[in-house]
Amino acid sequence: MMLSFDLAELYPVETRVLNQQVKRNIGRFPDRYMFQLAQNEYDILRSQNVILNLRHRLKYILSKLKKQRKLN
Numbered sequence: 001m002m003l004s005f006d007l008a009e010l011y012p013v014e015t016r017v018l019n020q021q022v023k024r025n026i027g028r029f030p031d032r033y034m035f036q037l038a039q040n041e042y043d044i045l046r047s048q049n050v051i052l053n054l055r056h057r058l059k060y061i062l063s064k065l066k067k068q069r070k071l072n
Contacts, residue, residue, distance in 0.1 A: 003058055041065055 008015040022029055037045070045061055
């Protein structure tokens with residue numbers, strides 16, 4: 001799983017610019033390849049910042065959330 005800041009780093013652009021382009025061209029991005037966190041999911045991520053560095057923690061928690069969504 002790659003997050004928007006991972007893709008922005010891969011295609012040397014700012015994360016906000018990448019996110020703007022996705023919003024402007026949403027039809028070009030299949031739903032099965034992306035999802036957006038709900039506010040409470042984002043809040044959970046922010047509250048976990050002591051354990052791991054940001055990038056590793058986000059990847060770990062997002063993979064858990066994605067698995068949990070598939071089970072529901």
